[in-house]
Amino acid sequence: MIPFFQPRSDLPISADSTGRYLPLLVAVMVFLAVLALAAALAVGGVLDDWRQDVAGTVTVQIVPASGPDPVAARAETDRRVEQVLAVLRAQSFIVVARPLEEAQLVGLLEPWLGSSDLVRDLPLPRLIDVQVAEGARPDLAGLARQLREEVPGAALDDHQVWLSGIIDLAEGFSLLGIVVVGLVAAALAATVIHATRLGLEVHRDQIEVLHLIGAHDRYIAQQFAARMVGWTLEGGLVGLVLAMPTLMLVAWLAQDLEQGLLPPFSLGFWGWMALALVPASAALLALVTARVTVRRTLRRML
Amino acid sequence: MRTSPDTADAVVRFESVGLRYGNGPEVLQDVSFSLTRGSFHFLTGPSGAGKTSLLSLLYLARRPSRGLISIFGRDVTAMERDELPPIRRRLGVVFQDFRLLDHLSALDNVALPLRVAGVSEADIQKHVPELLAWVGLADHLNAKPPTLSGGQKQRVAIARAVINRPDVLVADEPTGNVDDRIAFRLLHLFAELNRLGTSVVIATHNEALVRRFAFPRLHLEAGRLAVLPPLAEAEAAGPTAETFPQALTDGGGAAR
Numbered sequence: 112m113i114p115f116f117q118p119r120s121d122l123p124i125s126a127d128s129t130g131r132y133l134p135l136l137v138a139v140m141v142f143l144a145v146l147a148l149a150a151a152l153a154v155g156g157v158l159d160d161w162r163q164d165v166a167g168t169v170t171v172q173i174v175p176a177s178g179p180d181p182v183a184a185r186a187e188t189d190r191r192v193e194q195v196l197a198v199l200r201a202q203s204f205i206v207v208a209r210p211l212e213e214a215q216l217v218g219l220l221e222p223w224l225g226s227s228d229l230v231r232d233l234p235l236p237r238l239i240d241v242q243v244a245e246g247a248r249p250d251l252a253g254l255a256r257q258l259r260e261e262v263p264g265a266a267l268d269d270h271q272v273w274l275s276g277i278i279d280l281a282e283g284f285s286l287l288g289i290v291v292v293g294l295v296a297a298a299l300a301a302t303v304i305h306a307t308r309l310g311l312e313v314h315r316d317q318i319e320v321l322h323l324i325g326a327h328d329r330y331i332a333q334q335f336a337a338r339m340v341g342w343t344l345e346g347g348l349v350g351l352v353l354a355m356p357t358l359m360l361v362a363w364l365a366q367d368l369e370q371g372l373l374p375p376f377s378l379g380f381w382g383w384m385a386l387a388l389v390p391a392s393a394a395l396l397a398l399v400t401a402r403v404t405v406r407r408t409l410r411r412m413l
Numbered sequence: 414m415r416t417s418p419d420t421a422d423a424v425v426r427f428e429s430v431g432l433r434y435g436n437g438p439e440v441l442q443d444v445s446f447s448l449t450r451g452s453f454h455f456l457t458g459p460s461g462a463g464k465t466s467l468l469s470l471l472y473l474a475r476r477p478s479r480g481l482i483s484i485f486g487r488d489v490t491a492m493e494r495d496e497l498p499p500i501r502r503r504l505g506v507v508f509q510d511f512r513l514l515d516h517l518s519a520l521d522n523v524a525l526p527l528r529v530a531g532v533s534e535a536d537i538q539k540h541v542p543e544l545l546a547w548v549g550l551a552d553h554l555n556a557k558p559p560t561l562s563g564g565q566k567q568r569v570a571i572a573r574a575v576i577n578r579p580d581v582l583v584a585d586e587p588t589g590n591v592d593d594r595i596a597f598r599l600l601h602l603f604a605e606l607n608r609l610g611t612s613v614v615i616a617t618h619n620e621a622l623v624r625r626f627a628f629p630r631l632h633l634e635a636g637r638l639a640v641l642p643p644l645a646e647a648e649a650a651g652p653t654a655e656t657f658p659q660a661l662t663d664g665g666g667a668a669r
Contacts, residue, residue, distance in 0.1 A: 121525060123516035320512045323474055324573070325502035326529035327495065410494065 137346025145354035151288025174264035251275035332405035347390025430480030458633035505579030
């Protein structure tokens with residue numbers, strides 16, 4: 112590919128076909144890894160915002176029971192409130208669950224309905240203020256389901272339930288991104304192992320000469336590692352350079368979407384730094400892999 | 414001759430060494446000899462007698478199937494892999510087919526033993542061209558082996574073998590594809606190195622050479638080794654059918 116990183120070498124490793132395919136493979140791998148990592152980081156950043164939205168308070172609403180006998184209906188409604196409170200207090204992520212007093216409710220409605228005895232007679236829904244523990248990861252979707260099943264007329268605030276579902280999905284994506292990066296790293300290591308073994312086999316004769324004139328295994332490992340690092344950096348930088356405009360395109364497309372729906376796509380300084388370090392990390396991985404492979408293989412050779 | 418009976422002085426010692434490849438017959442049997450510091454031996458014998466096998470044991474390319482080999486007073490038969498390089502660095506080897514690295518210049522080929530030993534680049538740039546000039550390759554420092562003639566390659570190979578002033582020099586048919594005139598010159602070069610204290614072993618088929626330089630012989634015949642006196646002396650003691658008067662008269666002076 113590009114004759115950049117070509118240190119002087121005692122072995123003609125650069126002359127074999129490895130030099131053509133390894134940088135190409137690494138370019139593709141680094142491209143994929145950068146995209147996956149960017150996705151994981153960006154989603155991770157958005158997640159923090161969303162988690163703050165669901166943290167704090169949630170509201171449970173209970174539709175009043177109806178019946179011919181207002182007193183019995185009222186008692187039934189009170190029973191439902193107690194039921195909901197029991198469910199809520201069983202949740203580890205809930206600090207406080209406090210039903211709003213009827214007076215408070217009326218107060219809330221006053222700006223719209225005015226304060227009159229009429230309002231007092233209306234079958235008002237009951238509201239329960241729920242305080243979610245700081246830093247907890249509330250399973251609001253699960254809670255909503257449980258409330259719906261156990262208590263007739265009880266419902267958790269819709270927006271927060273939806274957001275909680277989105278958070279689970281986003282966390283899945285974020286994790287997937289990390290898994291993809293891990294898989295790419297494994298594929299890179301396997302590729303370097305293969306290329307190194309091939310090189311050792313092809314240059315067996317020259318390696319024997321180096322041994323016979325007194326080279327240690329680590330001297331030979333050094334030669335291979337230097338070459339693998341050169342190729343990996345070469346391919347890695349190409350992959351990074353190709354990934355950057357792709358990311359900017361995604362960010363630009365997201366800008367049109369995000370109004371209200373998505374928080375802005377941003378990685379922050381450290382996020383971009385992490386992406387820029389992907390080729391270097393790939394090179395480091397190649398270095399260690401090549402060294403270990405050479406020393407292991409040579410130990411079997413004599 | 415510098416060969417001394419004192420075995421404590423031995424730089425190389427073979428004791429009842431046997432070598433077989435795989436499950437095949439032994440190509441070397443009960444080989445015993447020792448080389449003292451500053452000794453000079455020819456290794457002779459018919460093709461297939463095991464000369465190259467014996468040398469490969471000597472320059473640590475393989476381990477014997479049985480017996481003991483000690484080099485510089487250390488048993489190398491059971492030595493750990495990591496302990497071999499320091500010993501190999503004290504051995505200079507001229508391989509039969511030179512085994513130069515074709516992608517490296519003459520200079521880099523000769524520099525190789527220094528580089529693997531971690532010698533500084535400044536020292537390499539100072540000593541290597543000097544030695545190459547001395548073997549007559551001053552104009553070919555940057556030439557790659559494929560562009561060199563057989564004789565030139567050989568001189569590169571010899572320069573590589575002697576660049577780090579080995580304590581033992583092993584050469585396998587170093588005069589195989591050069592004419593007698595050059596062969597004698599090379600032998601003088603080895604003799605010169607030998608005078609500085611290097612023990613030399615040279616495998617050769619060239620009988621004229623063996624006669625001319627009256628050094629003792631390690632003679633291999635069907636895998637068995639005999640240590641024989643210099644050919645010239647042997648013939649003087651009991652004349653045989655072969656006589657090379659020319660070589661005999663020249664040999665006396667060259668042998669020192």
